[in-house]
Amino acid sequence: MNNFYGMGGQPFGETMGVQFIARIGAGVNPEQMHAERVNGYDPLPVIDAFRRKRKLLEEGRGPVLLDTITYRISGHSPSDASSYRSKEEVERWLEADSIRAFRKKMVEIGAVPGDVLDAAKDSIDTAVFEMFRLATDLEASPRVGPGSELVGSVMFSNRRIEKFDTRQPEFLQDLSQNPRVQQIKGKVRTAMQGGKPVPKMKMYNVRDGIFEALLYRFAIDPTMAAFGEENRDWGGAFAVYRGLTEALPYHRLFNSPISEAAIVGAAVGYALEGGRVVAELMYADFMGRAGDELFNQLSKWQAMSAGQLNMPVVLRISVGAKYGAQHSQDWTALAHHIPGLKVVYPVTPYDAKGMMNAALAGTDPVVFFESQKVYDYGEMFVEQGVPEGYYEIDLSEPSIKRQGKDLTIMTFGPALYTAVAAAHDLEKRFGISAELIDLRSANPLNYEPLVASIRKTGKVLLVCDAVERGCVMQTVAATLTQLCFDDLDAPPVVLGSRNWITPAAELETLFFPQPAWLLDAIHERILPLKGHHPQTNQTLGELVRRSGLGV
Amino acid sequence: MPKSIVIDPKQAFARGAIKLSDIPVNAYQRTGEQERAAYSPEEFLAIWQDMCAIRQFETILNEIKTKGAFQGLAYNHAGPAHLSIGQEAAAVGMAFSLTSDDHIYGSHRSHGEILAKGFSTIRQWSDAQLLDLMRTYRDSALLAPVEKAYQGTVKGLALRFFIYGAYSELFARETGFNRGLGGSMHAFFTPFGIYPNNAIVGGSGSIAPGAALFKRVNRKPGMVVCNIGDASFGCGPVWEGITFSAMDQYRTLWDASLGGGLPSFSIA
Numbered sequence: 001m002n003n004f005y006g007m008g009g010q011p012f013g014e015t016m017g018v019q020f021i022a023r024i025g026a027g028v029n030p031e032q033m034h035a036e037r038v039n040g041y042d043p044l045p046v047i048d049a050f051r052r053k054r055k056l057l058e059e060g061r062g063p064v065l066l067d068t069i070t071y072r073i074s075g076h077s078p079s080d081a082s083s084y085r086s087k088e089e090v091e092r093w094l095e096a097d098s099i100r101a102f103r104k105k106m107v108e109i110g111a112v113p114g115d116v117l118d119a120a121k122d123s124i125d126t127a128v129f130e131m132f133r134l135a136t137d138l139e140a141s142p143r144v145g146p147g148s149e150l151v152g153s154v155m156f157s158n159r160r161i162e163k164f165d166t167r168q169p170e171f172l173q174d175l176s177q178n179p180r181v182q183q184i185k186g187k188v189r190t191a192m193q194g195g196k197p198v199p200k201m202k203m204y205n206v207r208d209g210i211f212e213a214l215l216y217r218f219a220i221d222p223t224m225a226a227f228g229e230e231n232r233d234w235g236g237a238f239a240v241y242r243g244l245t246e247a248l249p250y251h252r253l254f255n256s257p258i259s260e261a262a263i264v265g266a267a268v269g270y271a272l273e274g275g276r277v278v279a280e281l282m283y284a285d286f287m288g289r290a291g292d293e294l295f296n297q298l299s300k301w302q303a304m305s306a307g308q309l310n311m312p313v314v315l316r317i318s319v320g321a322k323y324g325a326q327h328s329q330d331w332t333a334l335a336h337h338i339p340g341l342k343v344v345y346p347v348t349p350y351d352a353k354g355m356m357n358a359a360l361a362g363t364d365p366v367v368f369f370e371s372q373k374v375y376d377y378g379e380m381f382v383e384q385g386v387p388e389g390y391y392e393i394d395l396s397e398p399s400i401k402r403q404g405k406d407l408t409i410m411t412f413g414p415a416l417y418t419a420v421a422a423a424h425d426l427e428k429r430f431g432i433s434a435e436l437i438d439l440r441s442a443n444p445l446n447y448e449p450l451v452a453s454i455r456k457t458g459k460v461l462l463v464c465d466a467v468e469r470g471c472v473m474q475t476v477a478a479t480l481t482q483l484c485f486d487d488l489d490a491p492p493v494v495l496g497s498r499n500w501i502t503p504a505a506e507l508e509t510l511f512f513p514q515p516a517w518l519l520d521a522i523h524e525r526i527l528p529l530k531g532h533h534p535q536t537n538q539t540l541g542e543l544v545r546r547s548g549l550g551v
Numbered sequence: 552m553p554k555s556i557v558i559d560p561k562q563a564f565a566r567g568a569i570k571l572s573d574i575p576v577n578a579y580q581r582t583g584e585q586e587r588a589a590y591s592p593e594e595f596l597a598i599w600q601d602m603c604a605i606r607q608f609e610t611i612l613n614e615i616k617t618k619g620a621f622q623g624l625a626y627n628h629a630g631p632a633h634l635s636i637g638q639e640a641a642a643v644g645m646a647f648s649l650t651s652d653d654h655i656y657g658s659h660r661s662h663g664e665i666l667a668k669g670f671s672t673i674r675q676w677s678d679a680q681l682l683d684l685m686r687t688y689r690d691s692a693l694l695a696p697v698e699k700a701y702q703g704t705v706k707g708l709a710l711r712f713f714i715y716g717a718y719s720e721l722f723a724r725e726t727g728f729n730r731g732l733g734g735s736m737h738a739f740f741t742p743f744g745i746y747p748n749n750a751i752v753g754g755s756g757s758i759a760p761g762a763a764l765f766k767r768v769n770r771k772p773g774m775v776v777c778n779i780g781d782a783s784f785g786c787g788p789v790w791e792g793i794t795f796s797a798m799d800q801y802r803t804l805w806d807a808s809l810g811g812g813l814p815s816f817s818i819a
Binding site: 001002004005007009012015016018021024025028033035037038040042044047048049050051054057059063066067073074075076077078093097098099103105106109116121125127128129130131132133135136140144150151165222225232233249251252254256259260261266267268269270272273274277296297301304305306308309 | 577590595596642664696737794801
């Protein structure tokens with residue numbers, strides 16, 4: 001709808017240089033998007049254009065760009081003082097008003113007599129007014145009452161739908177012939193075997209867990225499609241999709257343009273229409289490129305439909321490391337802040353498979369963070385290893401990775417492994433038994449096991465790789481302070497990365513929490529460790545100093 | 552990236568020029584006689600009635616926002632009203648030939664498009680289909696008050712049901728299309744193929760291609776119309792959506808039985 005204005009800014013002659021929107025088609029493809037400008041002040045040329053363009057679309061020759069010109073006689077909104085256009089301009093368009101002009105035309109060509117048209121107008125005007133009156137009547141048309149939890153009840157659909165269509169899912173090969181499936185078959189599904197670490201090439205890892213979950217759902221839900229940058233042929237930048245190219249036809253797995261907004265936006269459109277979709281952002285740092293689609297679209301349409309629509313989208317986002325300031329950021333906090341998104345970050349093969357399975361069986365948007373630090377990791381916590389069969393992990397449930405009694409360390413993301421090293425040190429050097437809990441999920445989050453652990457230990461350190469200011473762990477710590485105030489021997493302590501740019505790979509130990517930092521923070525703020533000499537400054541004074549500097 | 556498509560230096564460096572063809576501007580030309588022959592009197596009347604209904608719908612909103620009342624009925628509407636008075640012909644022209652398999656996505660200024668698509672669908676559906684929808688849609692929550700206020704034909708009832716659902720949605724009533732949780736800038740009614748309008752300028756530009764993708768991948772009938780404004784072409788995601796819709800691979804690499812490009816459609 002080309003009405004010649006934004007709010008007041010004028011694309012024609014002022015804020016853009018294209019002059020005719022239809023011109024844009026020429027830059028898109030050899031068909032020039034079959035673009036044309038149509039007079040939208042008369043319904044008949046528009047009808048004609050739509051009929052002609054439909055034919056092109058049915059012949060598979062889309063997309064089409066139609067530059068339909070019209071004019072907004074009303075202001076942008078009722079507060080619009082029309083300071084950006086002259087009275088004379090509006091009057092000219094009023095004179096050409098489409099409704100008046102169409103009436104004149106119909107009478108002139110003898111299509112419908114004027115009195116019939118006028119009677120029809122009176123009758124529809126009355127009907128519209130009556131419905132307006134009915135809608136303003138609070139008795140006939142009530143609003144939800146005070147204290148209503150309606151909005152809360154529709155933020156997530158929480159349904160479980162195996163498949164969105166009944167037809168046979170399409171594959172290019174018998175899956176037992178798939179090279180990746182065969183390779184995984186020969187792998188050891190634990191990180192250790194006979195007391196020795198399993199060699200990398202033979203070890204079932206996090207990316208295998210994600211792959212198995214995806215393939216399982218691809219084989220059940222024929223609507224499921226996946227796309228993103230380098231997803232096909234390359235197998236995803238981090239080889240999670242290796243093997244899927246051989247298995248799936250193009251329309252179920254394809255490379256998108258380098259268009260993060262379109263990747264997430266298209267996933268939203270696909271899901272709104274009733275399909276299941278897995279979209280991928282190669283790095284969390286690219287979330288900004290899909291900011292609106294992630295924060296305003298993916299997260300909101302279920303609730304704005306009052307629970308009538310589903311949003312079965314899994315948005316895989318990989319968190320980098322070693323790649324510096326714009327490719328190594330954990331932005332879980334951004335997703336966590338936005339109502340309407342489920343936000344998970346599994347870091348073990350067992351969790352990755354079980355949580356991906358659950359995400360893919362559900363109907364809600366799940367932002368599924370993955371860490372490049374741990375794609376290669378095998379299963380170190382579940383003794384029996386990662387099951388070959390199907391299982392799901394509740395997307396709100398934290399996981400106790402190690403039992404302890406003196407202190408709780410909670411982690412989110414790959415900081416789990418930092419905490420494992422710290423817990424080992426605490427035990428060996430100070431005889432302190434630390435309980436390790438991996439949140440796995442930031443939202444929704446069941447606090448009960450977290451509270452139970454603090455009831456036992458009275459102390460809690462929360463660690464993640466995201467920058468400390470505003471990270472997910474700050475929210476968890478604040479909530480736990482309220483839930484466990486009487487059980488705590490010391491305030492919950494949050495340890496994140498420094499509030500800096502992520503420096504080069506060689507300097508990363510300055511930035512990401514290291515096992516020594518955990519011990520230092522425990523020593524300074526929770527429980528003095530006998531004979532401990534801190535390597536870093538984790539004192540409260542330092543916290544005040546850094547905060548004052550904004551770093 | 553596919554190995555089947557070779558990038559050849561000889562070809563890449565070959566001398567030539569890119570040829571563009573003319574882009575039609577307001578090319579439509581019909582005599583009155585031709586136009587009269589192209590539509591029945593009922594169709595002319597329908598187009599007229601729909602344009603008038605939209606004008607009235609929005610004039611009422613404009614009056615209550617600026618004067619606090621319309622024809623003596625005072626009402627305070629707290630929320631937004633981004634009106635499209637003047638744009639009725641474009642909306643009605645768009646909706647005229649669309650069926651409920653054709654899905655529209657819109658903008659913050661889409662009351663006209665929603666109404667036009669609803670009216671057009673009501674004309675196309677049978678009385679039985681309409682009654683079934685009205686009765687089952689949210690357990691008659693929208694139908695009940697309208698039925699009380701109007702006893703007439705099924706089409707007349709459906710027309711009022713639809714206008715009432717739209718107004719109620721704008722006024723945050725339980726009787727709105729989506730219980731008032733969408734509102735003016737996000738009103739939609741999917742049974743008629745009316746998909747979310749979007750308060751973010753150009754927001755539909757990246758979403759509608761995904762809707763078209765769904766139709767192509769799952770072999771569903773119909774096309775997708777993305778109604779966005781001229782100014783939204785300054786938004787990056789709109790360009791991204793166009794790029795996504797126009798990828799060569801739909802023709803060069805995808806299963807030919809799915810057809811060529813995405814069945815999407817942008818309107819500036």
